Amino acid sequence: MIARETILSLEGITKRYGDAGVVGPVDLTIGKGEFLTLLGPSGCGKTTTLQIIAGLLEPTDGRVSLSGRDITDAPPPQRDMGLVFQNYALFPHKTIFDNVAFGLRMRKVARTEIVDRVTEMLRIVGLPDIERRLPDQLSGGQRQRVALARALVIRPTILLLDEPLSNLDAMLRKRMRHEIRELQQRLGITTIFVTHDQDEAFEMSDRVALLDRGRIAQIGTPEELYDAPTTRFVAEFIGDANLIDAEVVSADGRGLVRLRIAGGSEMLARTSALDLGPGQGALLMIRPERIELADAAAPGTLPARVRQRVFSGERITLELDTSGGPITCTKPSLPQYRQLDPGMQVWLQPGDCRALRAS
């Protein structure tokens, strides 16, 4: 990853909601021009965190700084952030032009410049010639773009997106992902995106922060989160994972451990938990697409029996039973895998195993 100059940082941000729960402490830094996603199930605190960044919510504790300046107590108008809401929150009584021009008018930009910038921005989001219409005369996708234009036209230091795609239909959602990402890259604007959808997060982001019960469970590039989850929650939330109870046989202290699963098979795995030692319990994680199948026993293979084969077009999912428990394995839909019928014996050769601390 390219080293970026930090633009926004959260230090120990906490929000307490009486007895209802607590978000934080959250520590986070965002680099200039970065696309960061706050990902997590509903109620994990991602929207709360975003609203604290926007200044719409006051944190109970902690500090927010923008380009080194403490803005924890600054009201929203002084933060220069563009926020796109889940329901877009377009002003229903104002035309599209007036909606987009709103932020510029508040900044007392000259009338002629307003016209130029609004026209330009509507062209950028692909909506010329709708300036005179009212929001309720537009489709969901168009409203989404107007909301984006309204937030971007003020040239905010940070663009904040609060689940902006969740009200669109599936097709449009996929297209908007690419459009938003492309726009973000073209304008080079620092963006914080909130979503509960892992695909969205992965396809769009430079980095993803996965939140769980008000805290960041793990933060990193999509590849890091997928390949090297540090907890069971991350492994299960991101993609599909086979998680098998295991015991540590030996550890080299530099991130490589040997694990034994029920039935006695042993496997090498990488780990970020450097304190795992012999005799301790651990979780063995294997991604379903990293498993090779062999038709004869070989060193390091795990015997398994096919329980079910599910065909879904380009892919075949095999449900297998092993001594360590059930394992799912996905394969491209090729003839040799289509022949695997329930009851058949295969040998698994798991690749890229990870060892997680037993939860």
Next chain:
Amino acid sequence: MAAAADRRFGIGLLTPIGLLYLFFLILPIGFFLSMGFFKYDVFGLYKPELTGENFARLVVDPYYLDIVALTLKLAGLTTLFSLLLGYPLAFFLTRTRSAWRGALMFLVVAPLTTGVIVRTYGWIVLMGAEGIVNKTLIAAGLIARPLQILHTETAVVIALVHILMPYMVFPLISSLAGQDPNLERAASTLGASRARCFLEVTLPLSRPGILMGSVLVFTLSAGSVVIPQLIGGKDVQMMGQSIYELVLHTLNWPLGSAMASLLVLLQFSIIFVYFRSNRRVRR
């Protein structure tokens, strides 16, 4: 088939109330209003001879013209003050997270639970020459002799504003409470101060409530009889009292009917303007 049956059933349900309205509301009122076009007769109440003189008299005779003008003026002032006082109240009630919100809402409705006469007598007790206001002012040494409060236009407007306040506040509350809270948040992240948020977003979006409340208060105050009668007396004559006088005391039914027609016309035109402007907002 089913639709036709539903239709017949619906018509069946509406028939009794429809007949009631026809025979006891539309026909008598129609008859009474049409009397405005008949000639006045001292002995027979009216002569079945068509004439426009009753309406002409309303706009030519300064006595009646003053009554019409005063009615418009007091109804207008009542609407204005109800709006100025009611808006902050409605705004507060929709925004407060206080545990007292329910109780405060009840206080807004409370005036409707007592009769208009009771409340009006309450004002007389307060505003009379021997009333609490005058006694307090005299005791405080601010005035030497009682002020004339009762029987003034001010007193009538105060009492009307008080009694009609719920009709202003409730439409306002419903239009303010229906607003998406994200709209103000959006405005503030775009750089609008609290005052600008209000002027640019909250106020224009509460327009339907303002219109609805104003129409209700205006038509109700223009048509009120009891309050101008008891608080204004002979000195503050509004159309409602005047109709009452003409019909029950002067026994000039044709003129009373013309006055009533004019009042209904005024109220209908206000309601018409309301629907027109509301449609323009929604387009």
